Amino acid sequence: MSAWYEQEGTARFLAVSAELTGWSADELLATGRAAEYRAVALRELGPEGLEQVLRDGARPGAPLDGARALALLWYTGSWALGDALPVPVSARAYQEGLVWRAVGTHAPGAGADGFGGWSQPPVPGGLG
Template sequence: MSAELTGFTAEELYATGLVTEYRDLVAREAGPDNYARLVGGEPHTVPELVRAMTRLWYTGSWPGLRGGAGPYLVSARAYAGALVWRAAGTPAPGTTAPGFGSWSAPPPDGIPR
């Protein structure tokens, strides 16, 4: 289901290393009844949960559900592995160094100096 929601393949999602953590989080935050509907093939009955899962994958943050915990960042690893960075083709800001001596080369054309 996450592959359908995000547009990334199951292999790409597993490569993030976050599948188990996210599955456990969704099960906990959704509650047993909503989670059973979700995995039982009735995602249309829990649209708020489906939107929250999509947001979780793309941002690494849980947006919260009505009556549940408020929004929170899942972890530093979730932030770094958020799909928004893969979609943009760039690492998450603050997660990778630009490389030794990168400051000595001029920026590519089109980037202000």
């Protein structure tokens, strides 16, 4: 595949992911997970399924399993389609899950605050 195709595909993937998650494409790109998540979605949904999600997003009347799975992936670093149990795609994906940013903390066991850091109150305003 050409570099143009990869860049264009990632831009579309980020735009739809932003629509599904409520975070900007730049914020999603800053997680460093865009290429990994796009590869997971392509592997799990197949080319036609991923294209359907990219085309339809979460518009009314669209099949939502793929869109839900993609939003779950961004928020938790785990993949689950339909009623399947979520499966983490990588340790880094878990650490970069949007859920931790949304609640203003980091993933348990992944912060630099050391032993007993869990006992300290959160920093006002979250992680930034």
